[in-house]
Amino acid sequence: MKKQRPVNLDLNTIKFPPSAITSILHRVTGVAMFFALLFVIWAWAVSLGSADDFKYVQSLMEGVIGKIIAIGTLSALTYHILGGIRHGIMDLGYWEELESGNTSAKVTIGLWVVLTVVMGVVLW
Ligand code: HEM
Helix, strand or coil: CCCCCCCCCCHHHCCCCHHHHHHHHHHHHHHHHHHHHHHHHHHHHHHCCCHHHHHHHHHHHHCHHHHHHHHHHHHHHHHHHHHHHHHHHHHCCCCCCHHHHHHHHHHHHHHHHHHHHHHHHHHC
16 A cells, blocks of 8 residues: 555645535534424413413513524524525526535525624614
8 A cells, every 4th residue: 555645634724615614504504493493382382371471481582592592593594595595596407516506605605694694683
């Protein structure tokens, strides 16, 4: 076996292309939504118990943690839908080349960041 095989253990020199980052984010936001849904279903069920229970959930959602959960959940959903639409367009045969795929990935991430900031400002 060749002794002088190329080795690259310097993680700082390894860079993910934008399309890889969108792919990872799609899975991360999908899993995040699964867990967020557990909270959403719990809050929904509790809020239907009585008028007091409703007020309890309302005050929870008006607090800092409630707002972070709401903005985080909507942000994950927004990314997942944007990524899902990008996937649908790729399924139709567009944006499959290296350059267009990376451009659509950058646009997806950019749109997501802008929409998250807008949602954050509106919901805070
Ligand atoms: C609460 C709703 C949703 C949950 C919990 C969810 C969860 C997930 C998870 C966990 C994955 C990753 C699967 C894997 O990588 O093995 C995934 C993938 C995917 N989701 Fe969702 N999803 C939801 C809604 C949506 C919506 C509304 C869309 C479309 C706009 C969508 C489009 C997709 C697509 C296209 C993939 C595949 C991505 C790929 O092949 O890399 N999802 N979803």
